Amino acid sequence: MEETSQTQLLMQALHTSLYNWNVCTLLSCIILICMGALIFCICTLLSCIKSQNLRKTLSPPPNWFPVPPPPPPPPPPPTPFQTSPTLVKSQLLAFSDATVDPYAPTIYVEDRLWTSIGGHSVGTEERPLGKTAMFAAHSLREHKRGNWTFRETTPDEVEQVLRLARDIAAGCLDKKNETNGYLYTPETVRDMQLTRNLGDKIKVYSLGRWIKGTLLAFSDSNTQYSLEIRLEKALNGLSVIHVPIRTREWFQGSELVKFLDCADCSDSDADMAEVVKVVKEEEEFTP
Numbered sequence: 197m198e199e200t201s202q203t204q205l206l207m208q209a210l211h212t213s214l215y216n217w218n219v220c221t222l223l224s225c226i227i228l229i230c231m232g233a234l235i236f237c238i239c240t241l242l243s244c245i246k247s248q249n250l251r252k253t254l255s256p257p258p259n260w261f262p263v264p265p266p267p268p269p270p271p272p273p274p275t276p277f278q279t280s281p282t283l284v285k286s287q288l289l290a291f292s293d294a295t296v297d298p299y300a301p302t303i304y305v306e307d308r309l310w311t312s313i314g315g316h317s318v319g320t321e322e323r324p325l326g327k328t329a330m331f332a333a334h335s336l337r338e339h340k341r342g343n344w345t346f347r348e349t350t351p352d353e354v355e356q357v358l359r360l361a362r363d364i365a366a367g368c369l370d371k372k373n374e375t376n377g378y379l380y381t382p383e384t385v386r387d388m389q390l391t392r393n394l395g396d397k398i399k400v401y402s403l404g405r406w407i408k409g410t411l412l413a414f415s416d417s418n419t420q421y422s423l424e425i426r427l428e429k430a431l432n433g434l435s436v437i438h439v440p441i442r443t444r445e446w447f448q449g450s451e452l453v454k455f456l457d458c459a460d461c462s463d464s465d466a467d468m469a470e471v472v473k474v475v476k477e478e479e480e481f482t483p
Contacts, residue, residue: 297376398411
């Protein structure tokens with residue numbers, strides 16, 4: 197009996213010990229979980245406080261206005277114009293030399309500029325050299341009269357076009373005496389001569405006498421050219437006159453115009469007398 201009661205007491209003590217151990221383990225787990233949750237909450241709170249402080253630091257004050265972005269850098273200065281008959285389209289966007297053969301001179305002019313100076317778009321931007329010079333010269337004359345109404349271009353740009361046209365004409369005329377000189381038509385030669393000598397001194401035969409002045413502009417039609425000339429001396433109160441030159445005689449070789457700044461053009465009295473004689477003979481036989 198005593199051994200049985202001792203065994204029961206031992207089993208009861210063991211059971212109580214296991215129970216107490218389980219309770220302690222459970223309490224330890226609960227305490228660890230609570231401590232972990234507490235640490236997590238503290239970390240979260242600290243993170244929120246830090247984020248709030250950073251937002252306050254970065255946010256502008258109530259009366260703060262955003263600073264405008266800095267202005268873009270100024271565009272590079274334009275490339276200086278080069279007066280050369282060998283320019284290509286890549287060097288000048290608005291205009292350039294488009295001549296392939298010297299007996300058929302052309303100039304590349306974009307539509308914006310071409311229509312501004314009086315041309316009509318024809319589906320190509322390679323323009324006749326003489327027409328381009330004629331339009332450009334008249335546009336500059338209108339500018340000097342105070343009648344500039346072109347919104348798509350400027351007088352400086354038109355002046356550069358005219359300068360290039362003169363260079364092209366001079367280069368093509370220099371090649372006139374080469375092997376392909378027979379391909380130059382009279383109309384092309386006269387157009388290039390007038391283009392090259394725009395702004396230069398010339399002499400024209402008109403009304404039985406030679407008149408000297410500066411070639412300002414010219415226009416053409418099927419039967420004649422009209423030269424606008426500023427005289428060295430006023431003629432009957434006129435400082436600028438318009439002189440008609442008949443294309444039939446001029447295309448036949450009559451020297452009705454003397455280009456005084458041309459190196460290969462003479463200006464002797466004998467030549468003048470010969471021209472007067474030829475002109476008078478042609479006028480007598482004109483039907």
